[in-house]
Amino acid sequence: MSICILAINTVTELCSISLLKEHKISTYQETTKNNHSNRILILINDLLKQNKIDLMEIDLLAFSYGPGNFTGIRIATGIAYSLAFGLSLKIVGISTLEILAQGVWRINKGTHVLTALDARIGKIYWGEYQRNEKGVWVNKINDCMLTPCDAIQRMRQIKKQRNTNNSWITSGNGWKINPILYTGHLLSLYASDISLPFSEDMLPLAQRALKQNKIIQVETANPIYLCN
Numbered sequence: 001m002s003i004c005i006l007a008i009n010t011v012t013e014l015c016s017i018s019l020l021k022e023h024k025i026s027t028y029q030e031t032t033k034n035n036h037s038n039r040i041l042i043l044i045n046d047l048l049k050q051n052k053i054d055l056m057e058i059d060l061l062a063f064s065y066g067p068g069n070f071t072g073i074r075i076a077t078g079i080a081y082s083l084a085f086g087l088s089l090k091i092v093g094i095s096t097l098e099i100l101a102q103g104v105w106r107i108n109k110g111t112h113v114l115t116a117l118d119a120r121i122g123k124i125y126w127g128e129y130q131r132n133e134k135g136v137w138v139n140k141i142n143d144c145m146l147t148p149c150d151a152i153q154r155m156r157q158i159k160k161q162r163n164t165n166n167s168w169i170t171s172g173n174g175w176k177i178n179p180i181l182y183t184g185h186l187l188s189l190y191a192s193d194i195s196l197p198f199s200e201d202m203l204p205l206a207q208r209a210l211k212q213n214k215i216i217q218v219e220t221a222n223p224i225y226l227c228n
Helices: 036-050 070-089 096-108 148-160 199-211
Strands: 004-008 014-021 024-029 062-065 091-097 112-118 123-130 138-140 143-146 166-170 188-191
Touching: 004 036, 004 070, 004 199, 014 036, 014 199, 024 036, 024 199, 062 070, 062 199, 070 091, 070 143, 091 143, 091 199, 096 112, 096 123, 096 138, 096 166, 096 199, 123 148, 138 148, 143 148
Parallel strands: 004 062, 062 091, 112 166, 166 188
Antiparallel strands: 004 014, 014 024, 112 123, 123 138, 123 143
């Protein structure tokens, strides 16, 4: 029996939602800097209409809890809370940076991904993801906020670690905004086409979370801001 998953992502300027129904993926997305709160519910309604499905038929609601834009995180969390509470839906929160890593796997089948998402204050949201043999993403450090110089220092440390792959694929718009990240270390970096998190890439992560029973309670659907 297939499950039906709705994924919501509003934590960057890309507002996107995806639906997995009977092994078919449908996605609506648009770029809007300050209008997520007005557009997201319209997009959800249009997507459900297109697929002739009601919210009551959703088995799992996935949302990106951050890091990312403060307002966008609050919108995603608020919608997830409202829909899950009102309809008794199961929900799962997914890291924005893990979504970026999953995007690299979808496009390039890359298993070692360094994520850098612009934090707009001269810093980046940073993650070091490796996909193991079970298809699970393991973050070598907790998602964090770093300066570009601190991220370069992290990459120097990766190079020094034993039995660590020195070839990584980069993901996130922080690399283009901070090209200095490609210098000052000895890692071999390959740029991907994934600059922003896509809701489509949340679906396999949500499926795994459901199988592993990593479903969260509505009252614990807390956003991750990584402010410092």
